[in-house]
Amino acid sequence: MSAGAETVRPLIRLRGRSYVAFVFSPVVPIADWLSELDATLAGSPGFFVGKPIVLDLSAVDLSPLAITHLIKSIESRNIRVLGLEGVEQARLSLGMPPLLSGGRHCAVQEIEPEKPQLQQPTSLLLDQPVRSGQSIVFPDGDVTVLGAVSSGAEIVAGGSIHVYGALRGRAMAGVNGNSAARIYCQKIEAELVAIDGYYQTAEQIDAALRGRAAQARLEGHSMKIVPLN
Protein backbone atom coordinates (compact mmCIF):
# COMPACT_ATOMS: atom_id res chain seq x y z
CA MET A 1 0.00 0.00 0.00
CA SER A 2 1.11 3.49 -0.61
CA ALA A 3 -0.27 4.79 2.64
CA GLY A 4 3.18 5.09 4.12
CA ALA A 5 4.43 6.94 1.06
CA GLU A 6 1.91 9.71 1.45
CA THR A 7 3.82 12.59 2.91
CA VAL A 8 2.14 14.67 5.48
CA ARG A 9 2.73 18.23 4.37
CA PRO A 10 2.62 20.91 6.97
CA LEU A 11 -0.23 23.29 6.37
CA ILE A 12 0.56 26.83 5.42
CA ARG A 13 -1.67 28.95 7.45
CA LEU A 14 -2.87 32.19 6.02
CA ARG A 15 -4.25 34.84 8.20
CA GLY A 16 -5.71 38.14 7.26
CA ARG A 17 -4.51 41.21 9.01
CA SER A 18 -4.91 44.82 8.10
CA TYR A 19 -2.70 47.72 8.93
CA VAL A 20 -3.27 51.36 8.77
CA ALA A 21 -0.64 52.90 6.55
CA PHE A 22 -0.01 56.54 5.90
CA VAL A 23 -0.12 57.62 2.32
CA PHE A 24 2.11 60.33 0.89
CA SER A 25 0.73 62.16 -2.11
CA PRO A 26 3.57 64.21 -3.56
CA VAL A 27 2.69 67.18 -5.69
CA VAL A 28 4.74 69.08 -8.22
CA PRO A 29 7.13 70.68 -7.86
CA ILE A 30 8.65 67.77 -6.05
CA ALA A 31 11.51 69.85 -4.65
CA ASP A 32 9.06 72.12 -2.79
CA TRP A 33 7.08 69.17 -1.55
CA LEU A 34 10.25 67.61 -0.18
CA SER A 35 11.24 70.76 1.64
CA GLU A 36 7.73 70.89 3.09
CA LEU A 37 8.24 67.33 4.25
CA ASP A 38 11.53 68.32 5.82
CA ALA A 39 9.85 71.11 7.71
CA THR A 40 7.23 68.68 9.03
CA LEU A 41 9.90 66.22 10.03
CA ALA A 42 11.80 68.93 11.85
CA GLY A 43 8.71 69.45 13.98
CA SER A 44 8.41 65.80 14.98
CA PRO A 45 11.50 63.84 13.99
CA GLY A 46 10.39 60.54 15.41
CA PHE A 47 6.93 60.47 13.91
CA PHE A 48 7.62 58.14 10.96
CA VAL A 49 10.03 55.84 12.78
CA GLY A 50 8.71 52.30 12.30
CA LYS A 51 5.80 53.51 10.20
CA PRO A 52 6.26 52.57 6.55
CA ILE A 53 4.29 54.68 4.13
CA VAL A 54 2.60 54.20 0.78
CA LEU A 55 3.44 56.63 -1.97
CA ASP A 56 0.45 57.76 -4.00
CA LEU A 57 1.66 59.02 -7.36
CA SER A 58 -1.72 59.67 -8.95
CA ALA A 59 -1.36 63.43 -8.62
CA VAL A 60 1.98 63.59 -10.42
CA ASP A 61 3.23 62.30 -13.74
CA LEU A 62 6.77 61.05 -13.16
CA SER A 63 9.25 59.09 -15.28
CA PRO A 64 10.73 55.85 -13.87
CA LEU A 65 13.90 57.73 -13.14
CA ALA A 66 12.08 60.45 -11.28
CA ILE A 67 10.20 57.83 -9.28
CA THR A 68 13.46 56.17 -8.32
CA HIS A 69 14.83 59.53 -7.30
CA LEU A 70 11.78 60.37 -5.26
CA ILE A 71 11.89 57.05 -3.42
CA LYS A 72 15.57 57.57 -2.69
CA SER A 73 14.90 61.07 -1.39
CA ILE A 74 12.22 59.82 0.93
CA GLU A 75 14.24 56.90 2.18
CA SER A 76 17.16 59.21 2.80
CA ARG A 77 14.92 60.89 5.33
CA ASN A 78 14.59 57.60 7.19
CA ILE A 79 11.10 56.88 5.94
CA ARG A 80 10.53 53.45 4.41
CA VAL A 81 8.30 53.20 1.41
CA LEU A 82 6.07 50.15 1.68
CA GLY A 83 4.51 50.33 -1.76
CA LEU A 84 3.37 52.51 -4.58
CA GLU A 85 -0.06 53.45 -5.69
CA GLY A 86 -1.68 55.33 -8.55
CA VAL A 87 0.95 54.56 -11.20
CA GLU A 88 1.08 52.06 -14.12
CA GLN A 89 3.09 48.87 -13.64
CA ALA A 90 5.02 49.74 -16.84
CA ARG A 91 6.72 52.69 -15.24
CA LEU A 92 8.10 50.64 -12.40
CA SER A 93 11.46 48.99 -12.56
CA LEU A 94 12.94 46.17 -10.59
CA GLY A 95 13.91 46.96 -7.05
CA MET A 96 11.09 49.42 -6.53
CA PRO A 97 8.53 48.84 -3.88
CA PRO A 98 5.56 46.80 -5.17
CA LEU A 99 2.48 48.34 -6.66
CA LEU A 100 -0.46 48.23 -4.29
CA SER A 101 -4.11 48.49 -5.09
CA GLY A 102 -7.38 48.19 -3.29
CA GLY A 103 -6.44 50.53 -0.50
CA ARG A 104 -9.38 52.01 1.31
CA HIS A 105 -9.74 55.22 3.09
CA CYS A 106 -9.95 54.88 6.76
CA ALA A 107 -11.09 57.51 9.10
CA VAL A 108 -8.29 58.30 11.40
CA GLN A 109 -10.02 58.70 14.68
CA GLU A 110 -9.21 61.88 16.37
CA ILE A 111 -8.80 61.15 19.99
CA GLU A 112 -10.55 63.94 21.76
CA PRO A 113 -8.61 65.27 24.64
CA GLU A 114 -10.29 64.09 27.81
CA LYS A 115 -12.46 66.77 29.20
CA PRO A 116 -11.57 67.65 32.71
CA GLN A 117 -14.10 66.04 35.07
CA LEU A 118 -16.91 68.39 35.94
CA GLN A 119 -16.09 70.06 39.16
CA GLN A 120 -18.01 68.52 42.02
CA PRO A 121 -20.45 71.02 43.49
CA THR A 122 -18.84 72.40 46.56
CA SER A 123 -21.89 74.01 48.03
CA LEU A 124 -25.23 72.77 49.27
CA LEU A 125 -28.20 75.13 49.23
CA LEU A 126 -31.20 74.45 51.44
CA ASP A 127 -34.18 76.71 50.72
CA GLN A 128 -36.29 75.41 53.58
CA PRO A 129 -35.80 75.67 57.29
CA VAL A 130 -33.86 72.82 58.86
CA ARG A 131 -36.25 71.28 61.36
CA SER A 132 -35.65 69.85 64.77
CA GLY A 133 -34.33 66.31 64.47
CA GLN A 134 -32.95 66.79 60.98
CA SER A 135 -29.26 66.35 60.39
CA ILE A 136 -27.62 67.75 57.29
CA VAL A 137 -24.20 66.30 56.59
CA PHE A 138 -22.22 67.73 53.67
CA PRO A 139 -18.52 66.98 53.97
CA ASP A 140 -17.71 68.29 50.47
CA GLY A 141 -18.14 71.98 50.99
CA ASP A 142 -20.23 74.86 52.20
CA VAL A 143 -23.82 74.69 53.37
CA THR A 144 -26.17 77.61 52.90
CA VAL A 145 -29.57 77.65 54.61
CA LEU A 146 -32.19 80.16 53.49
CA GLY A 147 -34.12 79.87 56.71
CA ALA A 148 -33.76 78.95 60.31
CA VAL A 149 -31.94 76.00 61.80
CA SER A 150 -34.19 74.82 64.60
CA SER A 151 -32.98 73.78 67.97
CA GLY A 152 -32.46 70.06 67.87
CA ALA A 153 -31.26 70.20 64.26
CA GLU A 154 -27.66 69.97 63.18
CA ILE A 155 -25.60 70.94 60.18
CA VAL A 156 -22.26 69.33 59.52
CA ALA A 157 -20.22 70.81 56.69
CA GLY A 158 -16.74 70.31 55.31
CA GLY A 159 -16.62 73.99 54.50
CA SER A 160 -18.34 77.02 55.93
CA ILE A 161 -21.94 77.31 57.08
CA HIS A 162 -24.16 80.24 56.16
CA VAL A 163 -27.54 80.60 57.81
CA TYR A 164 -29.83 83.36 56.54
CA GLY A 165 -32.13 82.95 59.49
CA ALA A 166 -31.85 82.09 63.13
CA LEU A 167 -29.27 79.47 64.04
CA ARG A 168 -30.80 77.70 67.02
CA GLY A 169 -29.41 74.22 66.53
CA ARG A 170 -25.88 72.95 66.12
CA ALA A 171 -23.50 74.02 63.40
CA MET A 172 -20.27 72.17 62.78
CA ALA A 173 -18.08 73.59 60.04
CA GLY A 174 -14.76 72.45 58.64
CA VAL A 175 -15.23 68.88 59.84
CA ASN A 176 -12.51 67.54 57.56
CA GLY A 177 -9.89 69.59 59.29
CA ASN A 178 -10.59 72.84 57.47
CA SER A 179 -9.69 75.37 60.10
CA ALA A 180 -10.36 78.23 57.69
CA ALA A 181 -14.07 77.42 57.62
CA ARG A 182 -16.44 79.88 59.23
CA ILE A 183 -20.00 80.00 60.43
CA TYR A 184 -22.23 82.93 59.59
CA CYS A 185 -25.78 83.47 60.76
CA GLN A 186 -28.41 86.19 60.88
CA LYS A 187 -29.30 85.45 64.45
CA ILE A 188 -27.14 83.41 66.75
CA GLU A 189 -29.04 81.34 69.28
CA ALA A 190 -27.02 78.22 68.65
CA GLU A 191 -26.82 75.22 70.93
CA LEU A 192 -23.32 74.60 69.72
CA VAL A 193 -20.98 75.95 67.09
CA ALA A 194 -17.86 74.07 66.09
CA ILE A 195 -15.09 74.60 63.57
CA ASP A 196 -12.55 71.88 62.91
CA GLY A 197 -13.28 70.26 66.25
CA TYR A 198 -13.05 73.42 68.36
CA TYR A 199 -16.43 74.22 69.76
CA GLN A 200 -18.45 76.47 72.00
CA THR A 201 -21.74 75.58 73.56
CA ALA A 202 -24.64 77.95 74.13
CA GLU A 203 -23.41 78.70 77.64
CA GLN A 204 -19.97 79.78 76.43
CA ILE A 205 -21.30 82.03 73.71
CA ASP A 206 -21.30 85.64 74.87
CA ALA A 207 -24.81 86.53 76.02
CA ALA A 208 -24.44 89.96 74.43
CA LEU A 209 -24.27 88.27 71.03
CA ARG A 210 -27.50 86.32 71.35
CA GLY A 211 -30.04 87.15 68.71
CA ARG A 212 -27.56 89.15 66.68
CA ALA A 213 -25.95 88.48 63.33
CA ALA A 214 -22.62 86.88 63.99
CA GLN A 215 -19.75 84.98 62.53
CA ALA A 216 -17.58 82.38 64.15
CA ARG A 217 -14.04 81.64 63.08
CA LEU A 218 -10.92 80.05 64.43
CA GLU A 219 -7.98 82.03 65.64
CA GLY A 220 -5.26 79.55 66.35
CA HIS A 221 -6.70 77.18 68.87
CA SER A 222 -9.57 79.29 70.03
CA MET A 223 -12.90 80.12 68.55
CA LYS A 224 -13.90 83.72 68.10
CA ILE A 225 -17.49 84.71 67.68
CA VAL A 226 -17.93 88.30 66.64
CA PRO A 227 -20.95 90.29 65.54
CA LEU A 228 -21.39 90.80 61.83
CA ASN A 229 -21.41 94.40 60.66
Place this chain on the structure above:
Amino acid sequence: MAKVLVVTSGKGGVGKTTTTAAMGAALAQAGEKVVVVDFDVGLRNLDLVMGAERRVVFDLINVVHGVAKLPQALIRDKRLENLWLLPASQTKDKDALTEDGVGRIIAELRKTFDWVVCDSPAGIERGAMLAMRYADEAIIVTNPEVSSVRDSDRIIGMLDSKTVRAENGERVEKHILITRYDAGRAARGEMLSIDDVLEILATPLLGIVPESQDVLRASNVGCPVTLNSPASAPARAYHDAMRRLLGEEVEMQIPSERKGLMNLLLGRRAA
Protein backbone atom coordinates in the same frame (compact mmCIF):
# COMPACT_ATOMS: atom_id res chain seq x y z
CA MET B 1 -62.33 65.95 46.01
CA ALA B 2 -61.63 64.02 49.16
CA LYS B 3 -58.98 65.44 51.44
CA VAL B 4 -57.06 63.56 54.07
CA LEU B 5 -56.28 65.79 57.02
CA VAL B 6 -54.01 64.61 59.79
CA VAL B 7 -54.12 66.21 63.21
CA THR B 8 -50.72 65.70 64.71
CA SER B 9 -48.16 66.95 67.21
CA GLY B 10 -44.91 65.72 68.59
CA LYS B 11 -45.83 66.07 72.21
CA GLY B 12 -48.77 64.44 73.94
CA GLY B 13 -51.52 66.26 75.77
CA VAL B 14 -51.66 69.28 73.51
CA GLY B 15 -55.21 68.70 72.32
CA LYS B 16 -55.03 66.57 69.19
CA THR B 17 -58.09 64.49 69.98
CA THR B 18 -60.11 67.53 71.05
CA THR B 19 -59.07 69.27 67.86
CA THR B 20 -59.93 66.27 65.70
CA ALA B 21 -63.40 66.05 67.20
CA ALA B 22 -63.99 69.80 67.09
CA MET B 23 -62.72 70.27 63.54
CA GLY B 24 -64.53 67.17 62.33
CA ALA B 25 -67.80 68.41 63.81
CA ALA B 26 -67.24 71.95 62.52
CA LEU B 27 -66.61 70.66 58.98
CA ALA B 28 -69.70 68.48 59.18
CA GLN B 29 -71.75 71.46 60.38
CA ALA B 30 -70.52 73.33 57.32
CA GLY B 31 -72.08 70.62 55.16
CA GLU B 32 -68.98 68.56 54.41
CA LYS B 33 -69.17 64.80 54.66
CA VAL B 34 -66.61 63.93 57.29
CA VAL B 35 -65.13 60.84 58.88
CA VAL B 36 -62.84 61.11 61.88
CA VAL B 37 -60.39 58.24 62.20
CA ASP B 38 -58.68 57.36 65.47
CA PHE B 39 -55.13 56.19 64.78
CA ASP B 40 -54.19 56.05 68.43
CA VAL B 41 -54.36 52.27 68.56
CA GLY B 42 -54.13 50.89 72.04
CA LEU B 43 -55.25 54.14 73.64
CA ARG B 44 -58.54 54.88 71.99
CA ASN B 45 -59.96 58.21 73.04
CA LEU B 46 -61.65 59.80 70.10
CA ASP B 47 -64.78 57.71 70.57
CA LEU B 48 -65.03 59.04 74.14
CA VAL B 49 -64.70 62.64 73.06
CA MET B 50 -67.26 62.00 70.32
CA GLY B 51 -69.59 60.29 72.76
CA ALA B 52 -69.67 57.04 70.80
CA GLU B 53 -67.75 54.76 73.12
CA ARG B 54 -70.76 52.55 73.83
CA ARG B 55 -71.50 51.96 70.17
CA VAL B 56 -68.12 50.59 69.11
CA VAL B 57 -68.44 47.07 67.67
CA PHE B 58 -65.66 46.88 65.12
CA ASP B 59 -62.61 49.09 64.90
CA LEU B 60 -59.82 50.20 62.58
CA ILE B 61 -57.70 47.13 63.32
CA ASN B 62 -60.58 44.78 62.54
CA VAL B 63 -60.92 46.44 59.16
CA VAL B 64 -57.17 46.38 58.51
CA HIS B 65 -57.11 42.66 59.30
CA GLY B 66 -60.20 41.94 57.22
CA VAL B 67 -62.32 40.83 60.17
CA ALA B 68 -64.91 43.45 59.41
CA LYS B 69 -65.94 45.48 56.40
CA LEU B 70 -65.39 49.22 56.52
CA PRO B 71 -69.11 50.14 56.63
CA GLN B 72 -69.55 47.84 59.64
CA ALA B 73 -66.92 49.73 61.58
CA LEU B 74 -68.07 53.24 60.74
CA ILE B 75 -70.19 54.83 63.44
CA ARG B 76 -72.54 57.59 62.45
CA ASP B 77 -72.77 60.54 64.79
CA LYS B 78 -76.13 60.96 66.50
CA ARG B 79 -76.12 64.75 66.28
CA LEU B 80 -74.72 65.38 62.82
CA GLU B 81 -75.71 63.14 59.96
CA ASN B 82 -72.63 64.17 57.94
CA LEU B 83 -70.21 63.00 60.61
CA TRP B 84 -68.81 59.51 61.03
CA LEU B 85 -66.26 57.91 63.30
CA LEU B 86 -63.83 55.08 62.70
CA PRO B 87 -62.64 54.12 66.18
CA ALA B 88 -59.31 52.68 67.25
CA SER B 89 -58.82 49.39 69.01
CA GLN B 90 -58.25 49.36 72.73
CA THR B 91 -57.16 45.76 72.94
CA LYS B 92 -54.65 45.47 70.13
CA ASP B 93 -51.26 47.10 70.42
CA LYS B 94 -49.94 49.85 68.22
CA ASP B 95 -47.98 47.49 65.98
CA ALA B 96 -51.18 45.97 64.60
CA LEU B 97 -51.35 48.64 61.88
CA THR B 98 -49.70 48.03 58.54
CA GLU B 99 -48.88 50.57 55.88
CA ASP B 100 -50.74 48.63 53.19
CA GLY B 101 -53.78 48.19 55.39
CA VAL B 102 -53.92 51.88 56.26
CA GLY B 103 -53.42 52.79 52.61
CA ARG B 104 -56.34 50.60 51.57
CA ILE B 105 -58.67 52.05 54.19
CA ILE B 106 -57.73 55.63 53.38
CA ALA B 107 -58.30 54.97 49.69
CA GLU B 108 -61.72 53.50 50.45
CA LEU B 109 -62.66 56.39 52.73
CA ARG B 110 -61.62 58.89 50.07
CA LYS B 111 -64.33 57.52 47.79
CA THR B 112 -67.15 58.23 50.23
CA PHE B 113 -66.13 61.27 52.24
CA ASP B 114 -65.11 64.86 51.58
CA TRP B 115 -62.78 64.94 54.55
CA VAL B 116 -60.91 62.14 56.27
CA VAL B 117 -59.65 63.58 59.54
CA CYS B 118 -56.99 61.40 61.16
CA ASP B 119 -56.27 61.71 64.86
CA SER B 120 -52.60 60.86 65.25
CA PRO B 121 -50.99 59.38 68.33
CA ALA B 122 -48.27 61.51 69.91
CA GLY B 123 -44.64 60.92 69.24
CA ILE B 124 -42.67 59.87 66.21
CA GLU B 125 -43.33 56.16 66.31
CA ARG B 126 -44.91 54.04 63.63
CA GLY B 127 -48.46 54.92 64.65
CA ALA B 128 -47.81 58.60 64.13
CA MET B 129 -46.01 57.93 60.87
CA LEU B 130 -48.92 55.86 59.55
CA ALA B 131 -51.44 58.51 60.54
CA MET B 132 -49.60 61.14 58.50
CA ARG B 133 -48.48 58.81 55.72
CA TYR B 134 -51.32 59.48 53.27
CA ALA B 135 -52.19 63.01 54.38
CA ASP B 136 -52.89 65.87 51.97
CA GLU B 137 -53.05 68.45 54.73
CA ALA B 138 -51.86 68.56 58.27
CA ILE B 139 -52.83 70.48 61.36
CA ILE B 140 -49.92 70.63 63.77
CA VAL B 141 -51.33 71.23 67.22
CA THR B 142 -48.96 73.19 69.42
CA ASN B 143 -49.11 74.70 72.88
CA PRO B 144 -47.22 77.92 73.45
CA GLU B 145 -44.41 76.25 75.32
CA VAL B 146 -40.92 75.38 74.16
CA SER B 147 -41.09 71.60 74.40
CA SER B 148 -44.28 71.46 72.38
CA VAL B 149 -42.94 73.85 69.77
CA ARG B 150 -39.71 71.96 69.34
CA ASP B 151 -41.51 68.65 68.93
CA SER B 152 -43.85 70.26 66.43
CA ASP B 153 -40.84 71.40 64.47
CA ARG B 154 -39.67 67.83 64.32
CA ILE B 155 -43.08 66.68 63.13
CA ILE B 156 -43.10 69.33 60.40
CA GLY B 157 -39.77 67.96 59.24
CA MET B 158 -41.28 64.49 59.05
CA LEU B 159 -44.34 65.74 57.18
CA ASP B 160 -41.91 67.17 54.65
CA SER B 161 -40.03 63.92 54.21
CA LYS B 162 -41.90 60.80 55.28
CA THR B 163 -45.33 61.22 53.71
CA VAL B 164 -46.41 59.78 50.38
CA ARG B 165 -46.86 63.30 49.05
CA ALA B 166 -43.37 64.31 50.09
CA GLU B 167 -41.91 61.19 48.49
CA ASN B 168 -43.71 62.08 45.24
CA GLY B 169 -42.20 65.54 45.35
CA GLU B 170 -45.45 67.21 46.36
CA ARG B 171 -46.18 69.13 49.52
CA VAL B 172 -48.38 68.37 52.45
CA GLU B 173 -50.24 71.57 53.24
CA LYS B 174 -49.35 72.42 56.82
CA HIS B 175 -51.17 74.55 59.36
CA ILE B 176 -50.30 75.46 62.90
CA LEU B 177 -53.07 75.44 65.48
CA ILE B 178 -52.07 76.91 68.80
CA THR B 179 -54.19 75.47 71.59
CA ARG B 180 -54.45 76.07 75.33
CA TYR B 181 -53.44 79.67 74.82
CA ASP B 182 -53.70 81.68 77.99
CA ALA B 183 -53.71 85.37 77.18
CA GLY B 184 -52.97 86.33 80.77
CA ARG B 185 -49.96 84.09 81.10
CA ALA B 186 -48.74 85.10 77.65
CA ALA B 187 -48.94 88.75 78.71
CA ARG B 188 -46.90 87.97 81.81
CA GLY B 189 -44.30 86.23 79.69
CA GLU B 190 -45.00 82.82 81.16
CA MET B 191 -45.83 81.44 77.74
CA LEU B 192 -44.24 81.82 74.37
CA SER B 193 -45.90 84.54 72.35
CA ILE B 194 -47.72 83.70 69.12
CA ASP B 195 -45.01 85.50 67.19
CA ASP B 196 -42.30 83.41 68.81
CA VAL B 197 -44.10 80.18 67.97
CA LEU B 198 -44.67 81.18 64.38
CA GLU B 199 -41.15 82.46 63.99
CA ILE B 200 -39.74 79.16 65.16
CA LEU B 201 -42.08 76.98 63.13
CA ALA B 202 -42.19 79.15 59.98
CA THR B 203 -45.57 77.69 59.03
CA PRO B 204 -48.90 79.49 58.51
CA LEU B 205 -51.21 79.85 61.47
CA LEU B 206 -54.66 78.27 61.26
CA GLY B 207 -56.03 79.49 64.56
CA ILE B 208 -55.53 80.15 68.23
CA VAL B 209 -57.71 78.24 70.66
CA PRO B 210 -57.82 79.73 74.13
CA GLU B 211 -57.45 77.62 77.24
CA SER B 212 -60.98 77.15 78.52
CA GLN B 213 -63.06 75.10 80.91
CA ASP B 214 -65.52 74.63 78.06
CA VAL B 215 -63.12 72.25 76.34
CA LEU B 216 -62.79 70.05 79.39
CA ARG B 217 -66.54 70.12 80.01
CA ALA B 218 -67.32 69.16 76.41
CA SER B 219 -64.80 66.37 76.45
CA ASN B 220 -66.25 64.93 79.64
CA VAL B 221 -69.79 64.86 78.28
CA GLY B 222 -68.57 63.26 75.06
CA CYS B 223 -69.44 66.04 72.69
CA PRO B 224 -67.11 68.03 70.43
CA VAL B 225 -66.76 71.52 71.84
CA THR B 226 -68.02 73.05 68.60
CA LEU B 227 -71.33 71.22 69.17
CA ASN B 228 -71.52 71.36 72.93
CA SER B 229 -71.09 75.07 73.48
CA PRO B 230 -70.96 76.71 70.06
CA ALA B 231 -70.89 80.21 71.54
CA SER B 232 -67.81 79.57 73.66
CA ALA B 233 -64.47 81.11 72.75
CA PRO B 234 -62.79 77.79 71.84
CA ALA B 235 -65.75 76.74 69.69
CA ARG B 236 -65.59 80.05 67.82
CA ALA B 237 -61.85 79.61 67.37
CA TYR B 238 -62.36 76.12 65.93
CA HIS B 239 -65.10 77.39 63.62
CA ASP B 240 -62.82 80.12 62.32
CA ALA B 241 -60.04 77.58 61.85
CA MET B 242 -62.43 75.36 59.89
CA ARG B 243 -63.38 78.24 57.61
CA ARG B 244 -59.72 79.05 56.99
CA LEU B 245 -59.16 75.40 56.20
CA LEU B 246 -61.90 75.63 53.57
CA GLY B 247 -60.10 78.58 52.06
CA GLU B 248 -62.05 81.49 53.51
CA GLU B 249 -60.33 84.64 54.65
CA VAL B 250 -61.12 85.03 58.32
CA GLU B 251 -59.51 87.61 60.51
CA MET B 252 -57.29 86.08 63.16
CA GLN B 253 -58.63 86.62 66.67
CA ILE B 254 -55.90 86.68 69.25
CA PRO B 255 -57.55 85.82 72.56
CA SER B 256 -57.15 88.78 74.83
CA GLU B 257 -57.57 89.21 78.52
CA ARG B 258 -60.84 91.06 78.14
CA LYS B 259 -62.52 88.96 80.77
CA GLY B 260 -59.64 89.61 83.11
CA LEU B 261 -61.47 91.98 85.39
CA MET B 262 -64.45 89.65 85.67
CA ASN B 263 -62.19 86.71 86.45
CA LEU B 264 -60.36 88.76 88.97
CA LEU B 265 -63.61 89.63 90.76
CA LEU B 266 -64.81 86.05 90.63
CA GLY B 267 -61.42 84.84 91.76
CA ARG B 268 -61.50 87.17 94.73
CA ARG B 269 -64.97 86.15 95.63
CA ALA B 270 -63.98 82.52 95.57
CA ALA B 271 -60.96 83.18 97.70
